[in-house]
Amino acid sequence: MKPQARADRIGIVSGTGKTGRAVAAAVSSAGGVPVTLGRADLADPITALQGCRSVYLMAPNLHSDEVGFIEMLLGACHAAGVERIVYHSVASPYAPAMPHHLAKAESEDRVRRSSLPFTIVEPCAYIDNFLPGLRGHDPQITVPYDPDTPFGLISLRDVGEAAAHLLAGDSHIGATLEIGGPQLVTVRDVARAAEAVLGTEVALEVTSPRAWAAGQEHNGSGLDAREREWLTAMFAYYDRYGLPCGAAGIPAILGRDARGLDEVLAEELLVA
Template sequence: MIVVTGATGALNGLTVEHLLERVPAERLGVSVRDPSRAEHLARRGIRVRRGTYDDPAALRRSFAGAEQVLLVSSSDIAADVVAQHRRAIDAAVAAGAQRILYTSTVGAGFDTPYPPLAIHAATEEHLAASGVPWTALRNGFYGDLPQLLGPWQRTGTIAKPADGPFPWVDRRDAAEAAAAILAGDAAYDGPVDLVPSPPVTLADFAAAASELTGRHIERAIVDDEAWVAEEVAAGMPEPAARFALSMFQATRSGHFAQSDPTLARLLGREPRSIADQLQDMRHG
């Protein structure tokens, strides 16, 4: 059995859908905080059990019988996320899982200005010490394109701090790759970079947006402190603005400049391009 956490969320919800195309529903289970939100999965024959990273006993019950467990990284900003991840890993080990997979991020490491990378690195350390075969799915960046780019469709400008190359991946591709690894015969041990090639910059987004719309979209660089002040004035809490700034700073120092063919190989095609994603955003 394959048990997936976070299956009512955006990323692993898509992963479950791709798994259903590859394995029978009775071989799938989900561990979710609120089983009522997973009734659509239960109706399709998937085992649904309650599990939360703050309740080790419930986690162990939700992982029972699993050969593989896919752990999604915690999004609880108020929690000790590394402790949550350790509890989840320990519960999977206690339940007898033969492999533990974890949604990490490319560039995971301790020497970085971007705090999530240290969280992922600490989680990977605990996986390595667990005694169970493990895989870290080091995904490229994905998420809210309007938030990343700002109101470029209205202003004609992508006005953000200076950036460097970073691997922006479509969440749908990350989910499909995870399902391919879970359902495939090949063992992926340790960290696996799941990134499109090559990495991109916001100037690349501006160029793609210009071609898509037929009008010039400018890439304007905003001073770090001026950008933080603008975001705070627009209603963003300053800690959140500085957290977002740290991502741009990490791209500038080359933390995300690597490329890897693994994602394309797992998909059997090239990943969705930034032009594809911009097109989807305009019509979404």
């Protein structure tokens, strides 16, 4: 794709985190110029966004006021002349049992009423979240919820490539797209697939949401009380329901299926 002069600059809010880095890498690969924006840049958001044709709106994880944060960014996008936005929401945003999901549902409403051309993406949890525990000498997965509930796990690279495609053009304006993998899987499936890739046993350790919260508080994890409470609520939800997510988003955006669990683990764990 031959980028237009102004379409080259693509703002990525919260661009220094793992999702932001994946989006930035995909934007660069597609010929765009990613403008990664962190907390310091947003002290003057209008100036930070000027010159960007499109912007990826993403709040920091577990933000205490995501709705206010997104409202601020929408106002800055208007003032800076941004022509197109993509909002990073989450699979199943309207889940009142999970406060940070519910904040994204309310933020989606603000995006829809912003009068800016928008697309909303709702990614599921990332396969990549399990990789650190699988890369050691004794690979393991530890989760504080039932390992047999279903998830539409997706690769971070697919999320980045989908975002870059949307940001570079005008497809799917007004759409809300679930971003899940090609089939529903469980954490136990992840462990089994990793064993097949690595050729060794992968330990699967399961605790409870309550035990996880107690351990975080006892060990001084760096999470504050609100963050612990919100994550405990999320794990309790996962324990009962998982996080099922549809598979149609990636084919709709990229014209191909999302990478499956086996493919992603082989790519990530067999790197020399």
